[in-house]
Amino acid sequence: MELDPLGEDTAASLREIVRAGRHLQALLDEALDLTRIEQGRVELHCEPVNLHAVLLECFSLTELDAAGHAVSLGAPPEACTSLWVMADRRRLSQILLNLLSNGIKYNRPGGRVDVHCRCHRDGRAEIVITDTGVGIPEARQSELFQAFNRLDQEGGFIEGTGLGLAISKHLVELMGGGIQVTSAQGKGSSFSLFLPLAGDSGTALVHQPSGTREKHGDQAGRRHKVLYVEDNPANLRLVEALLSRREDLEFLGVQEPGECLSLARRARPDLIMLDINLPGTSGYALLEGLRQTPGFEHTPIIAVSANAMPFEVERGLEAGFARYLTKPLDIGLFMETLDELLEAPDEG
Missing domain, CATH: 3.40.50.2300 (Response regulator)
Structure with missing residues (x-):
């Protein structure tokens, strides 16, 4: 139908049908994914993964989305180059893409999304994704990781399923890590992803008792x-x-x-x-x-x-x-x- 000559009203209606169909497909896919995770039917293949390489891939997949929202996307920091984490590579990409996409679509025109990486002496890497968006009221931050809870954004212009953060939390915990959020309303949010370090980047900072x-x-x-x-x-x-x-x-x-x-x-x-x-x-x-x-x-x-x-x-x-x-x-x-x-x- 898109290839046929259409009036503007018909073309607009067709675009809305396609958009709604894709949204429904995403909702079904994520609902099924969450069900499999909660039932313990997700098989993870954790191995040493270079954090910088995964971030580069995720940034390349979100550049157009960022440009469409007039949001600047900072490059993956060089500090991530030597960091290796124990993770399922495909699922780690899924989590990072979700956090980056949220940082973009809940941002403001002219805003930014930046990523920082650091190591902790307890043997974990921390990946922090910070945006300059609308922020989240402190009283509602505990609801962020609840399935289907979009914090009253259901009737707004920003699309979403309300499942991405719930799935991300389950997945990162299955990989031995965790996720935290800090946010100030009107100033933006920071999501911290914690994963076990692997390889040389992990041994350099492993805590050891004195002597x-x-x-x-x-x-x-x-x-x-x-x-x-x-x-x-x-x-x-x-x-x-x-x-x-x-x-x-x-x-x-x-x-x-x-x-x-x-x-x-x-x-x-x-x-x-x-x-x-x-x-x-x-x-x-x-x-x-x-x-x-x-x-x-x-x-x-x-x-x-x-x-x-x-x-x-x-x-x-x-x-x-x-x-x-x-x-x-x-x-x-x-x-x-x-x-x-x-x-x-x-x-x-």
């Missing part, structure tokens, strides 16, 4: 060996990157569960990490095999798994794992756990 580095290893300066059995190469690379910044630790990684026992016998690791869900076997089976191997009766063995339900954690500890860590790794907790177990006196 921890000096305590590692024996008096001869021997490096502690840490063996990690994990079939996901991205997870192996993450832990290798974390341990590479520690002069007192030596990383040993293996993807094939069948190589675990033979490598353990040869290398004699001081600590072992086992993924629970492994091809052809499980971390529980490897734990039993290691405990039956002479010399490994008291070696600290850590379970690493995406199964984070309390009963799963309890099962792992009852089976004999020294600790049960869940994915995505809380990097601060992970490093503290290594310190604690490697400094513990040998029970053997």
Whole structure:
């Protein structure tokens, strides 16, 4: 119909039909997405993701929208270039696009949207998206993440489903992070997205107790060996990157569960990490095999798994794992756990 000659009134009506159809499609898509998330049917693939690269992609997708609203979009800061976070890349893009789009459409003509990044010593990255828009009354900020709640904007000119922030909150929490908002009515809003740091950018700022580095290893300066059995190469690379910044630790990684026992016998690791869900076997089976191997009766063995339900954690500890860590790794907790177990006196 758009290709046919139309009167202006008919063309305007057609544009409205198309716009309403697209809005309805977005509403249905987001409602289904939220339902899947709340029912636990969303599968995330968390891996080290370069924050700067994702931001560049999101900025390129929102530039035209910003121009259409006469809003200036600041470039991703250089501080993000070396930052890597543990996240599902596709879902992280979805969250950032939602926050950037909100900053644009709830802004004022001539306004700005800026992004800032920083690291925290608790092993988290913070991405702050700030706008110069209408702001949100303090009394209503607690309603922001409620599904379908648009803070009385339903009858206004700004389109939206009222689901984007609710979905974003669920997703970032599933990735081990969080989201916060600060806003002043008439001055604008800032949304802070927190995610676990990964790779070198995480190890540089991991909090460690005073004097921890000096305590590692024996008096001869021997490096502690840490063996990690994990079939996901991205997870192996993450832990290798974390341990590479520690002069007192030596990383040993293996993807094939069948190589675990033979490598353990040869290398004699001081600590072992086992993924629970492994091809052809499980971390529980490897734990039993290691405990039956002479010399490994008291070696600290850590379970690493995406199964984070309390009963799963309890099962792992009852089976004999020294600790049960869940994915995505809380990097601060992970490093503290290594310190604690490697400094513990040998029970053997």
